[in-house]
Amino acid sequence: MALAISVVAADVTGNQALITPFALLAILTTFYFIDSSVLAAKRSDPLLRDSCHWTRLRLLLWPVLAGLVVVSGVESITVPSPSLVEFLLIGSPYFVGLGAGLVALPVAALRSRDATLRGHFKWFGTFAVFLLLFVIVSAPEPPINFGTNSFTPFVILYFEAAFVTMLVAGYSLYRSAKSLAPLNRLS
Secondary structure, three states, X not given: OHHHHHHHHHHHHOOHHHHHHHHHHHHXXXXXXXXXXXXXXXXXXXXXXXXXXXXXXXXXXXXXXHXXXXXXXXXXXXXXXXXXXXXXXXXXXXXXXXXHHHHHHHHHHHHOOOHHHXXXXXXXXXXXXXXXXXXXXXXXXXXOOOOOOOOOHHHHHHHHHHHHHHHHHHHHHHHHHHHHOXXXXXX
């Protein structure tokens, strides 16, 4: 949700520097949860199968992701209005981190025999999909001039699409956490 707040704040103020710390922290935290979830799936597998060779792949992904976070952070601060190529560079940590998670999480869910862990993977994968959709939806910055009150239907649709994708992502994250602690079954 910090990502949604920072994107809206950056759009309202026109200052891209507001988005950088929250957005980059969000992707690192999300990738950490993906990493720990896939490792937990390996530990819960009776045959200790390594989903997508994750134990070796994660050793490559963490430094690549850290480097992309630094590069995209500098890029997002120095480029006030990014082009499509610059947006792909700025959004590359999301595409790498969430892309790796979207490949590894379903494989780990299929190999897991624990129903609770499978439910967690289902909801966390839904969160990752909608977070990636949010990054894609928020890519084109609508031309907003708050001095002239120029809210066109495109601008309203833009904010609604960003809001709905983050709302579904937030609900999926809530359900993911709730699936790991099924309190309603305790009696």
